[in-house]
Amino acid sequence: MKKILFIATVESHILNFHIPFIQYFQNKGCEVHVATKLGNRQDELKKLGIVCYDIDFERSPYSFSNLKALNQLIKIMREDKYSLVHVHTPVGAFLGRLAAKITGTKPVIYTAHGFHFYKGASIKNWLIYYTMERLAAHWTDGLITMNDEDYNAAKRFKLRKSNAVFYVHGVGLDIDKYTISDKNERKQTRKAFGFDDKDIVILTVAELIPRKNYIQTIEAIKKLINKDKNLYYLIVGTGELESKLKNYVLKNDLEKYIEFLGYRNNIPDLLNICDIFVLTSLHEGLPRCIMEAMAAGKPVVATDVRGNRDLVKDGVNGYLVPLGDVNTTVDALQNLIESEGLRKKMGDEGRRIIQNYSIDKVLKEMDEIYRRLFI
Numbered sequence: 001m002k003k004i005l006f007i008a009t010v011e012s013h014i015l016n017f018h019i020p021f022i023q024y025f026q027n028k029g030c031e032v033h034v035a036t037k038l039g040n041r042q043d044e045l046k047k048l049g050i051v052c053y054d055i056d057f058e059r060s061p062y063s064f065s066n067l068k069a070l071n072q073l074i075k076i077m078r079e080d081k082y083s084l085v086h087v088h089t090p091v092g093a094f095l096g097r098l099a100a101k102i103t104g105t106k107p108v109i110y111t112a113h114g115f116h117f118y119k120g121a122s123i124k125n126w127l128i129y130y131t132m133e134r135l136a137a138h139w140t141d142g143l144i145t146m147n148d149e150d151y152n153a154a155k156r157f158k159l160r161k162s163n164a165v166f167y168v169h170g171v172g173l174d175i176d177k178y179t180i181s182d183k184n185e186r187k188q189t190r191k192a193f194g195f196d197d198k199d200i201v202i203l204t205v206a207e208l209i210p211r212k213n214y215i216q217t218i219e220a221i222k223k224l225i226n227k228d229k230n231l232y233y234l235i236v237g238t239g240e241l242e243s244k245l246k247n248y249v250l251k252n253d254l255e256k257y258i259e260f261l262g263y264r265n266n267i268p269d270l271l272n273i274c275d276i277f278v279l280t281s282l283h284e285g286l287p288r289c290i291m292e293a294m295a296a297g298k299p300v301v302a303t304d305v306r307g308n309r310d311l312v313k314d315g316v317n318g319y320l321v322p323l324g325d326v327n328t329t330v331d332a333l334q335n336l337i338e339s340e341g342l343r344k345k346m347g348d349e350g351r352r353i354i355q356n357y358s359i360d361k362v363l364k365e366m367d368e369i370y371r372r373l374f375i
Contacts, residue, residue, distance in 0.1 A: 002030045002083040007073070007096035009057040009089040011036045015044055016288075017113075017171040018088070020359055021366060022050060033080065035073060036092070061091055061128055073099035084109065084374045090116055094132045097139040107141035107373050113171075114285020115150050118306050120323075121283070133157065142373045146170050146286040149306040166369050170286045172359030178295035179351070180272040190273045199230045200337050203274035203298075205267060205289040206281070208239030213303070213323075216280040218248065218258065220329040225257050228337060233258045236270060271296035275343055276336050282323065284308050291357055294350035299343050301332045317350035 004025045008014050014022075014034055022032045026049065034045055038054040045052050055072050058065045077085075077099055086109045087096035093110050100108045116129035137143065137157035142164045145151040154165045180186070187197070195201055202221070206212045214235070221233045235245075235258065242260070249258045264270060271277070277293035277300045284307030291311060293300055300318035302308040314320040319332035336343050355361075 003033060003080050004030050005033045005035060005077070005080070005082045005085045005096075007035045007055075007085065007087045007092045009037060009059055009092040011039050011041055011045065013089055015041055019048065020172060020363060021086075022048070024363060024366070024370075030083070033076075033082070035076060035096070057092055057095070059089075059091060061094075061132065066091060066095060070095045070099055074102055077103040077105045081105075084370075086111070088113065090129060090132065094136050097136045101139040108139060109142040109144065109369070109373060110136070110140050111144040111146075112150055112154065112285075113146060114283070114307060115153060117153075118149060118283055120305075140164075142166065142369060144168055144369065147307050147310040150285070161373070164373070166365075168365045168369075169357040169362055170291060171288070172362030173288070173291050173295060173354065173357050175295045175354060175358050178268050178271055178292050180268060180296065186272050189269055193273060195232065195273065199232060200228070200276070201274045202231070202233045202276045202278055202333070203236070203270060203293075204234070204278050205236040205270070205292070206279060206287075207237050208235070208241045208245055210241065211282050212237075212239075213280045213282050214241070214245055215248075216303070216324060216326055216329060217278050218245070218252075218254070219326045220333060221258060222252060222254060223326070223330050224333060224337070225254070227334075231257060231337065234261055234270065234274065235259070236261045236264050236267070238263050267292060268296065271298060274298060276301065276333065277318075278302070278329075278333070279308065280321070280323075280329065281305060281308065286310060291354055294354040297344075297347035297351045299336050299346035300350065301329065301336070311353070313349075313353070317346050317353055 006018060014036055025032050033051040035053040035055045037057045042052055053076055056065045056068045073095055082105055084107055085100050085105055087093040088111050097108055117126045134157060137159050140159050141161050143154050144166045145154050151167045224231055249255055271293055277298045279290055279302045281303055283305050286307050290300055300312050302312045303323045304320035309320055312318045312320055321328045321332050
């Protein structure tokens, strides 16, 4: 029986993005192993018949724990003799490819979910992550990207195989899961949250971390509330900035209009009740939350950065706003707030565009890559 190894720094990455691809190999009679930093969701992996290895990964490339992680990867690769290794996340991907190089394990496929070097990134990011990626490319048989900027950057790397840089439409989305068209259900769910028909609900689903740049959205909401008291902003997610953002909302007397919902597993319901989705990130790879909003038929306001601009076509299915530009963010939101017809038109366009990112289409794209490099 052939053995396949998936590597990612944290288990949530595997669970959130890669189960369909793991099952793809299981359906072909392969035994799938996962090497990651296991946490409180490891039972979900094991119930799927996946062999799990707990690796001492740290997200920071400077951590000495990653030397231990490298040795652990070398050990399991020598013991299990994998027919294919598929690596993800910057640190996990670098160490996984290095371990494969040391043990002579081939082929190795790397999916870049968003290079940490990008237009506008710090010199430090370029020095560290660009150097890591350029070096590890020599140990890579196939490199998969998800946005135009990363695809063009990857084509400059020298891989072990020629013509082995690929573009796929993300990790795949179960579009039907987010498509709720029952108006009565929407009305009842909004009522349960305390919203009526005249209220405008804006939603963000993202970690509460610096990269998500929540302040730009909150400042825009603050200005809009002065014009429209029927405006509400829901924030779904947890993270290191939770206390700081909550205090900022309290300090600015916005607690009546901005609500932190924490972690939620009912994202389709929340997308159903909202009117507009917003994401003002500093940078992205290919944001799943925007894909989900598009599948739900919601117009999107997002910063004009890599990843966002691959999904949002300015003036078509939403608006792209400059990074840090609160006034333009206000204008974009105001246009959508004032016109239900525009919200519907842009939402419909988003649902049309997102069809190319369905899990069925992405599985077909990945099948072609796997067949070329492995099967």
